Amino acid sequence: MKKFNIAVMPGDGIGREIMQPTLEILDQATRHLGIELHYDHIDAGAQFYAETGDAFPESHFQRAKSAHAILLGAMGHPDIRYPDGTEIGPQHDLRKRLGLYAGVRPCKTIPSLPLPLADERSRHLDFVIVRESTEGLFAFPRGYTTDDEEYVHNLMRISRTVSKKLFNFSFNLARRRQAQGRGKNLVTHIDKANVLSSQHRAREWFYQVAQQNTDVNAGHKYVDFAALDMVRRPWEFDVMPTENQYGDILSDLAAALMGGMGMAPSGEIGDQHGLFQPCHGSAPDIAGMGKANPTAMILSAAMMLDYLAEKHQCDEAATAAQSIEEAVLQAYEAEKLLPYELNGTSGLHEISGAVKKHLS
Numbered sequence: 001m002k003k004f005n006i007a008v009m010p011g012d013g014i015g016r017e018i019m020q021p022t023l024e025i026l027d028q029a030t031r032h033l034g035i036e037l038h039y040d041h042i043d044a045g046a047q048f049y050a051e052t053g054d055a056f057p058e059s060h061f062q063r064a065k066s067a068h069a070i071l072l073g074a075m076g077h078p079d080i081r082y083p084d085g086t087e088i089g090p091q092h093d094l095r096k097r098l099g100l101y102a103g104v105r106p107c108k109t110i111p112s113l114p115l116p117l118a119d120e121r122s123r124h125l126d127f128v129i130v131r132e133s134t135e136g137l138f139a140f141p142r143g144y145t146t147d148d149e150e151y152v153h154n155l156m157r158i159s160r161t162v163s164k165k166l167f168n169f170s171f172n173l174a175r176r177r178q179a180q181g182r183g184k185n186l187v188t189h190i191d192k193a194n195v196l197s198s199q200h201r202a203r204e205w206f207y208q209v210a211q212q213n214t215d216v217n218a219g220h221k222y223v224d225f226a227a228l229d230m231v232r233r234p235w236e237f238d239v240m241p242t243e244n245q246y247g248d249i250l251s252d253l254a255a256a257l258m259g260g261m262g263m264a265p266s267g268e269i270g271d272q273h274g275l276f277q278p279c280h281g282s283a284p285d286i287a288g289m290g291k292a293n294p295t296a297m298i299l300s301a302a303m304m305l306d307y308l309a310e311k312h313q314c315d316e317a318a319t320a321a322q323s324i325e326e327a328v329l330q331a332y333e334a335e336k337l338l339p340y341e342l343n344g345t346s347g348l349h350e351i352s353g354a355v356k357k358h359l360s
Contacts (some may be wrong), residue, residue: 003036007067011045013282014292015073021352033316044090046077056090072277100268103131107254112333127237131247138244167209170241183238189220190242262293265300276304290347293339327359
């Protein structure tokens with residue numbers, strides 16, 4: 001029996017709604033495979049801050065840190081902020097303190113949905129943006145020492161150590177995807193090396209790592225040209241490591257290719273820890289109405305199982321992850337699901353129920 005402790009952080013708004021059916025799906029997918037998941041439910045987020053004055057107590061952080069993986073719903077509320085006006089997001093604390101440098105943002109389309117691109121190939125996308133999540137332009141988000149009344153700055157900081165970790169992660173991901181029959185065995189570095197010296201250095205580091213991974217193809221694109229190609233020929237991409245802000249922007253473009261943020265899962269992975277959450281926010285405007293789309297949350301849970309499979313050499317977890325992905329695809333196709341954000345009427349219970357129905 002394989003046992004894993006999972007830190008469960010539902011958070012705010014629809015995060016609290018989409019978490020419970022996701023846990024039920026996780027249990028359904030794993031129980032017959034000899035995997036036992038223990039859930040430690042941890043309070044954090046904007047509502048918890050409003051109630052207690054502390055968004056993420058240190059004792060709660062330590063509980064999350066000690067888990068095999070962290071599963072997070074959604075954090076934040078537009079009407080609940082810190083005194084300086086900034087949003088409340090304990091997930092950012094986890095990312096920085098646990099060194100979760102690889103922000104994994106898959107783009108895998110469901111053919112039965114109404115998608116924005118007309119080309120038939122866009123209905124079968126399967127690529128991954130790997131966003132560096134601890135450095136880049138977000139390293140100093142609240143200004144810099146040279147700020148004055150006339151000029152304000154944000155420093156882009158990129159380190160060789162973290163960059164090489166990110167690139168090695170990306171090559172390993174491309175290699176693993178090929179073994180699963182996915183992708184193109186290709187890693188494409190996304191940068192702005194023709195303008196920014198830091199990006200030029202990052203590209204140099206990328207090709208140093210590429211020379212140590214010659215079984216995987218390597219290339220590069222400028223970020224603006226990559227955005228262009230994500231619209232006109234996204235099927236040519238596979239694994240795309242990139243700077244923090246570039247990854248933030250391109251990830252939303254990738255979500256649009258899938259139909260919206262409700263379809264977009266993600267993982268934040270470091271050397272020792274992994275956090276998994278949907279890309280969307282807490283959507284307080286629809287909380288409690290049954291309109292929340294749990295798809296991204298469910299697929300994020302599948303990503304968590306895949307992470308546990310690789311980190312702990314647990315083939316059963318990989319099997320469970322694949323079964324959840326397949327159940328989501330089958331549910332959408334067989335049940336003709338169409339979420340509210342795509343002008344449909346399929347909500348929380350319809351979608352999660354259909355996935356359970358098709359989960360082998």
